[in-house]
Amino acid sequence: MNEATYLVRHTTAYTYSEPAQQSHNLACLLPRDYAEQSLDASKVLLSPEPQWRNEWRDIYGNHRHSFSLSVPHETLEVTLLAKLTRRLSPPPDIPRPWEDCVLPDGALWSSPALIQREFRFPSPQLPALNEPGFDCDDCFAPGRPVLAALDAFMTRIHGTFTYDPKATTTFTPLAEVYKKKAGVCQDFAHAAIAELRRRGFAAGYVSGYLETVPPPGREKLRGADATHAWYAVYLPGHGWIHFDPTNNSRAGLQHLITAWGRDYGDVAPLKGVLLGGGAHTVKVAVDVFPWPDQVPEDLRNVF
Numbered sequence: 001m002n003e004a005t006y007l008v009r010h011t012t013a014y015t016y017s018e019p020a021q022q023s024h025n026l027a028c029l030l031p032r033d034y035a036e037q038s039l040d041a042s043k044v045l046l047s048p049e050p051q052w053r054n055e056w057r058d059i060y061g062n063h064r065h066s067f068s069l070s071v072p073h074e075t076l077e078v079t080l081l082a083k084l085t086r087r088l089s090p091p092p093d094i095p096r097p098w099e100d101c102v103l104p105d106g107a108l109w110s111s112p113a114l115i116q117r118e119f120r121f122p123s124p125q126l127p128a129l130n131e132p133g134f135d136c137d138d139c140f141a142p143g144r145p146v147l148a149a150l151d152a153f154m155t156r157i158h159g160t161f162t163y164d165p166k167a168t169t170t171f172t173p174l175a176e177v178y179k180k181k182a183g184v185c186q187d188f189a190h191a192a193i194a195e196l197r198r199r200g201f202a203a204g205y206v207s208g209y210l211e212t213v214p215p216p217g218r219e220k221l222r223g224a225d226a227t228h229a230w231y232a233v234y235l236p237g238h239g240w241i242h243f244d245p246t247n248n249s250r251a252g253l254q255h256l257i258t259a260w261g262r263d264y265g266d267v268a269p270l271k272g273v274l275l276g277g278g279a280h281t282v283k284v285a286v287d288v289f290p291w292p293d294q295v296p297e298d299l300r301n302v303f
Helices: 115-120 146-160 174-180 185-198
Strands: 002-027 037-047 052-057 063-069 073-088 202-210 228-235 239-244 255-261 270-276 280-290
Touching: 037 063, 073 255, 115 202, 146 185, 146 239, 174 185, 185 202, 185 228, 202 280, 228 255, 239 255
Parallel strands: none
Antiparallel strands: 002 063, 002 073, 002 270, 002 280, 037 073, 052 063, 202 228, 202 255, 228 239
């Protein structure tokens, strides 16, 4: 099993044109702990310091923070510092045809109680599709092995949709994404998930980060220097298989996982309710440093 350790620094800074009287916030920032990733140390720094904060895990196992400020404030800065170790298992060998892996009649779905079944159904940002959003029927030829079908589908997404940060916003409806066939990593993931669910797969949205500085001789991946998104497909008996259509690759050691849910709305890094504040600006900065060789000196002793 290959592994690598990283330090992540993710800062979100809000500046308000007039004092905000109150703000109530929900954060989904801490990377996940699971079989292929461990959170070794972490801090979530808040400025100004809130009057109330709480931490817990949601139904999908994601780390959550909520916090409230009830005094006037003109800025709000939220910084995640996290040291984590990412492990990569050997790629699975799944010779079964894709038809065995879909609901409701796939032969591999033997347990009715799995929460993963929820990922087969529509979610708030991903309504049910009555027809394909793009041409991909040939990816799912009858009897084709499931991983071959899913790899071909990922490549089809990559080739069909143009990476264009100006084409969409965080709240662009799925129908418009299909019409424009352009957007960013969130749109690529949403377009894939909705179509996979239409075909019966349990598919979920994954948020995280990419290594900022690529290994020597490799190009920087799209989505580095910001939060990134991709999707995962649940194959009974084998678990979640992660696909990054923006970069046309399965997720590797450089894909650091924050959270997964049904769509972006389940795992937005920050959201909340604000009283007052007027107009505001937001600045986001993300760095992912291989540990310890590329970690700046001032960050080596943060924990």
